[in-house]
Structures are given as C-alpha cells and as structure tokens.
Amino acid sequence: MSMGLASFILLLTAVGCTAGTNEKSAYEHALMINGCEGKLFKFGRDPEKDAATALAKGDQRFLGVFGFTSMISTREIAQLNYHPKFQEIVAQSGVRMIEGTSDSFGNDDACFQNMAAIYAQIYNETVIAAASEIGTTKRSPDE
Structure with missing residues (x-):
C-alpha cells in the first residue's frame, strides 16, 4: 500500500467513521x-x-468555508444549501463564512483550510440537531 493511499484511508477513518467516538x-x-x-x-x-x-x-x-464555491456542508451532505431537505433551513438561518478560507493557490496553510472545512461540518451537524429539536430556525439576533 502506498503512503498516499494509507493517508487517504486514515483521513476517511478520522472524518467519516465516528462510531464509538463523539x-x-x-x-x-x-x-x-x-x-x-x-x-x-x-x-x-x-x-x-x-x-x-x-x-x-x-x-x-450555519458555518461555511470558501473554496471553488462557498461550501455549507456536513460530513454526510456536500451542499446543504442545495439539498432538498435542508435548503429551506439554510436560507432561513443564514450562513456565516469562516474568514480566511479560500481555494487560492496563495493559501499556504493547508491545515487551516482542511480543518476549517471539518470544523464547519461538525458545527453544522450540531445546528441541524438543535433545529430538529426546536422545529424552527431564525437568523442571528443582530441581523
């Protein structure tokens, strides 16, 4: 197994498979x-x-990151704002983008970009869970 494939499998395990972990x-x-x-x-x-x-x-x-396009996602859903089940809730709640994220070649900190995406995914899962519990969403009080 090449090092690239081994790293890819470890990354999938870290991000996609959380059985037994929070x-x-x-x-x-x-x-x-x-x-x-x-x-x-x-x-x-x-x-x-x-x-x-x-x-x-x-x-x-919700929390988003800039890349080739703005990404508002979870670990399971790539684009919440286009997903039939979540499109309305994203529009109602609004999105706050993580400052400094970009797909620019000048972005030298891959850790920042990668971890911002993972952070936003987990953050958004928490927002969805809370919205499901209360059954409604609204924008930030300062908007």
Whole structure:
C-alpha cells in the first residue's frame, strides 16, 4: 500500500467513521491525521461547544468555508444549501463564512483550510440537531 493511499484511508477513518467516538474526538483525530496538532485556529477548536454557545445566544446560522464555491456542508451532505431537505433551513438561518478560507493557490496553510472545512461540518451537524429539536430556525439576533 502506498503512503498516499494509507493517508487517504486514515483521513476517511478520522472524518467519516465516528462510531464509538463523539464529534470532538473526531475533530481532534482529524487534527492529528492532517498533521495540524498544536495549531490554534481563529475559528475555534471545539465545533460542538462553539455551536452550542452560538445557539444559546440565538445565533442559528450555519458555518461555511470558501473554496471553488462557498461550501455549507456536513460530513454526510456536500451542499446543504442545495439539498432538498435542508435548503429551506439554510436560507432561513443564514450562513456565516469562516474568514480566511479560500481555494487560492496563495493559501499556504493547508491545515487551516482542511480543518476549517471539518470544523464547519461538525458545527453544522450540531445546528441541524438543535433545529430538529426546536422545529424552527431564525437568523442571528443582530441581523
């Protein structure tokens, strides 16, 4: 097995398979697999906790990253804003993009871009779970 294939399999395991682990440990594991341990990112380090804090303040916006296009996703759904089940909830709730994300070749920090995407995915899963519990969404109180 080549090193590239082994790394790919480890990344899939870290991001896609969380059986027996919670999302925080999946995020922490993804940090390790991507070689990003010890790096501090301005978007945070605990997507579940950060989403819960935002939700408690009334901010139900989803989190997105800039790439070739804006990505508002979860680990299971690539584009929430185009998905029939979630399109309306994303439009109602709004989206806050992670500053500094880009598909630009000048973006030298692959850890930042990769981990921002994974962070946003887990964050968005928390927002969806909360919206399902209360059955409604709204934009941030300051909008």
